[in-house]
Amino acid sequence: MSVTLNTTGQSLLKLGAGQNPLNLYLFSGLVAYGISTIFYVAILGKLNVSIVYPVVIGLTIISTTFAGVFLLKEQVSTLQWLGIGLMLSGISAIALGKVAAL
Numbered sequence: 746m747s748v749t750l751n752t753t754g755q756s757l758l759k760l761g762a763g764q765n766p767l768n769l770y771l772f773s774g775l776v777a778y779g780i781s782t783i784f785y786v787a788i789l790g791k792l793n794v795s796i797v798y799p800v801v802i803g804l805t806i807i808s809t810t811f812a813g814v815f816l817l818k819e820q821v822s823t824l825q826w827l828g829i830g831l832m833l834s835g836i837s838a839i840a841l842g843k844v845a846a847l
Contacts, residue, residue, distance in 0.1 A: 746781075746784045747781045747782075747784040747788060747801055748801055748805050748808055749808070750777045750778070750780050750781035750784065751777070751778065751781040751801075751805045751809075752808040752809045752812050753774075753777045754774045754775070754776075754777035754778040754781060755805075755809045755812070756774075756812045756816055756817065757770045757771070757773045757774030757777060758771060758774035758775075759813075760817075761773075761774060785797075785801060788801070793843075796839060796840070796843050799835070799836065799839050800836055800839060800840060803832050803833075803836040804836065806829075806832060807829055807832055807833065810825070810829055
């Protein structure tokens with residue numbers, strides 16, 4: 746939920762950028778960020794920050810890239826897609842490392 750709301754917030758802020766500072770996109774983006782933070786803090790209360798932070802931030806970067814491509818029609822280079830693949834590998838290693846430690 747934190748990743749989804751954070752990605753939504755990023756997309757809304759992008760849509761509201763360059764407009765009147767008091768627009769619905771910016772306001773909605775800030776609200777999405779605020780709610781995302783509440784979910785993030787709830788997750789931190791249950792899991793180690795060394796697991797939560799890289800997974801949440803990594804997944805947010807990946808989902809925001811996809812939102813940029815599909816919703817905002819942004820261009821992403823092959824090298825950027827390679828970076829996304831490497832991030833997925835890193836997130837998988839972190840998550841699997843936690844499972845293996847149990």
